[in-house]
Amino acid sequence: MLRRLTAFLLFAMAIPAFTDAQQKTxxxxxxxxxxxxxxxxxxxxxxxxxKSVAIFFASQVRNRNNDVDYIFAQNKNFYYLTGLDEPNAMLLLFKEPVTINDKTGTEFIFVQPRNPSREMWTGKILGAEGVRERYKLDNVFTHEQFNTNTLDLGKVDTVLTSFRNENIIAKYYPQGRGGTQMDPLSRMASVVDSLLTATGKPFRSPARILSTLRSVKQPEEIVLITKATEMSAEGHTAVMKAAKPGMTEYQAQAVMEYYFKKNGSEYPGYPSINGSAENSCVLHYETNQRLMKDGDLLLSDCAAEYHGYSSDVTRTIPVNGKFTPEQKAIYEIVLEAQDSAFVLCKPGSASNEPHMAAQRVIARGLAKLGIITDANDNTQVRTYFPHGTSHGLGLDVHDPNPARLVPGAIFTVEPGIYIAPGSKCDKKWWNIGVRIEDDILITADGHKNLSAGAPRTVADVEKAMKQKSIFD
Structure with missing residues (x-):
C-alpha cells in the first residue's frame, strides 16, 4: 500500500501547473x-x-460505513422527468387532473424540507420553494405532507410504479448512526404499499413507457452525450501519449480521469477498466493495480459522465508504443469487425444487425489465424467474443435501445477478441485482449461517430503514442 501511495504521489507531482486558459473548461x-x-x-x-397514476421515486442515500455515505446517484428515470438531483422525493403523474392537498393538476412532487442546521454539514438543498422556482413545478410539497389520506387510489384503475423492484420499500435504516426511523423515501413508499394492499389495486412497471421514450434522444440530450464523448476521447488520447512500461494500470486510470474532471465531468460513467496483459482479457476488470511491462497490451474502457449522461469508449494500445505482429493481427480483425458494423448503423437497420456483421468478421478472422477450427461454430466464436457488439447509451451506460434504428438513437459499437492464458490455441496468442468501442449517433442519412477524436487504427494509435505527454 505504501509503495502504491509513494508511486502515485510521485506521479501526481509530475503534473505541471496550468495557466488560466488551460484551467478554463x-x-x-x-x-x-x-x-x-x-x-x-x-x-x-x-x-x-x-384513469392511471405513475409514481416515481428518487434514489436513497446509502450508507457506506459508519458515518460515511456512498456518493449519491439519482434514479435516472426520476432525473429524466424532473431534473432534481436530491434524495427523499416522489413524483406523481396522473392521466386526468386530481386534487391533492387542495391543489388540482396532473403533476405533484413531494421533496425533502429545508433544514439549515443539517445543511451546514451536508450543503444546501432546494426545499419545496426552491424546487418550485428552479424546475417550474406548481404542486410541490414536502414529504411530511404525504400520508395514507393524501392519495386516493380508489379514483384510478392502473398504478404504474416500480418501487418494489427498486427495493425502496425495504425498511431501510441508516446504519452506524443509531437510526430508529425509516428514511423519508422508504416511508413514502411504505404508504403507497399500504394503499395498494388496502385497495387491492394491481400495479405494473412504467418501464416500457420510459424505455420507449429514452431509446430515442432529444436534441438537448445529444448535446450532452456528445460532450461526454468528446471528453472521453481526449482522455483516451492522453493515455496513448502517456503510456509506457513501468507505469501502473491505476496511473493510466488517473491520466484518463484527470481529463474528465478538467473538462467538467462530474463522475466517470462507470468504474474505469484499465487491464493490461492477461487483465485485458477480463471484460469488466476494475482492480487496475498491475505494473505494466514492455510488450503488454493495455485495454482501457473508460468514459466520462456529463450532467447525468454517460459515454462509453474503449481503446486498446501497446504499452511500449508498437504492436507485436500477433497483437496487430488480432487488432486488425477487431477493427475490420467494427468497420463492418458501422456500415449497418443507419435508419431502418435492426439493432442486432451491427453485431451479426461484426461476429461474421471475427469468426472468419479467428479461423484464418487457426485460433478456432470452424468459423460456423458459434460456440467456438463465443469463446473469444463472448459479448454483444452494441447497447444503448444515454442516462445509463446501458440505456434502452430501439428494436430498429431511427435518427436520434445512440449506442455503442464494441467488438472484441479476448485470448486468455491457457486458451486452446497457440501460446503466442495468449494475453491478447482487444476491444475497440465507439459511440454512434444515428442520423437521417446514416450515422456519426461521436468518439472519432480518439485514434482508432493501428497507424494512428502508434503515431499518437510517439507524441509528448504533459505527464512525461
Whole structure:
C-alpha cells in the first residue's frame, strides 16, 4: 500500500501547473432546462392508460460505513422527468387532473424540507420553494405532507410504479448512526404499499413507457452525450501519449480521469477498466493495480459522465508504443469487425444487425489465424467474443435501445477478441485482449461517430503514442 501511495504521489507531482486558459473548461453550464423535463413528463402522460397514476421515486442515500455515505446517484428515470438531483422525493403523474392537498393538476412532487442546521454539514438543498422556482413545478410539497389520506387510489384503475423492484420499500435504516426511523423515501413508499394492499389495486412497471421514450434522444440530450464523448476521447488520447512500461494500470486510470474532471465531468460513467496483459482479457476488470511491462497490451474502457449522461469508449494500445505482429493481427480483425458494423448503423437497420456483421468478421478472422477450427461454430466464436457488439447509451451506460434504428438513437459499437492464458490455441496468442468501442449517433442519412477524436487504427494509435505527454 505504501509503495502504491509513494508511486502515485510521485506521479501526481509530475503534473505541471496550468495557466488560466488551460484551467478554463470548454463546456459551459448547460444543464437540461425545466422545459425539457416538462416535455418528458407530458410524453409519459400521453402514453399512460386512462384513469392511471405513475409514481416515481428518487434514489436513497446509502450508507457506506459508519458515518460515511456512498456518493449519491439519482434514479435516472426520476432525473429524466424532473431534473432534481436530491434524495427523499416522489413524483406523481396522473392521466386526468386530481386534487391533492387542495391543489388540482396532473403533476405533484413531494421533496425533502429545508433544514439549515443539517445543511451546514451536508450543503444546501432546494426545499419545496426552491424546487418550485428552479424546475417550474406548481404542486410541490414536502414529504411530511404525504400520508395514507393524501392519495386516493380508489379514483384510478392502473398504478404504474416500480418501487418494489427498486427495493425502496425495504425498511431501510441508516446504519452506524443509531437510526430508529425509516428514511423519508422508504416511508413514502411504505404508504403507497399500504394503499395498494388496502385497495387491492394491481400495479405494473412504467418501464416500457420510459424505455420507449429514452431509446430515442432529444436534441438537448445529444448535446450532452456528445460532450461526454468528446471528453472521453481526449482522455483516451492522453493515455496513448502517456503510456509506457513501468507505469501502473491505476496511473493510466488517473491520466484518463484527470481529463474528465478538467473538462467538467462530474463522475466517470462507470468504474474505469484499465487491464493490461492477461487483465485485458477480463471484460469488466476494475482492480487496475498491475505494473505494466514492455510488450503488454493495455485495454482501457473508460468514459466520462456529463450532467447525468454517460459515454462509453474503449481503446486498446501497446504499452511500449508498437504492436507485436500477433497483437496487430488480432487488432486488425477487431477493427475490420467494427468497420463492418458501422456500415449497418443507419435508419431502418435492426439493432442486432451491427453485431451479426461484426461476429461474421471475427469468426472468419479467428479461423484464418487457426485460433478456432470452424468459423460456423458459434460456440467456438463465443469463446473469444463472448459479448454483444452494441447497447444503448444515454442516462445509463446501458440505456434502452430501439428494436430498429431511427435518427436520434445512440449506442455503442464494441467488438472484441479476448485470448486468455491457457486458451486452446497457440501460446503466442495468449494475453491478447482487444476491444475497440465507439459511440454512434444515428442520423437521417446514416450515422456519426461521436468518439472519432480518439485514434482508432493501428497507424494512428502508434503515431499518437510517439507524441509528448504533459505527464512525461
Amino acid at each position: 470548454d463546456y459551459p453550464e448547460d444543464y437540461l432546462t425545466p422545459a425539457f423535463h416538462a416535455g418528458r413528463r407530458a410524453a409519459v402522460k400521453e402514453m399512460m392508460p386512462a
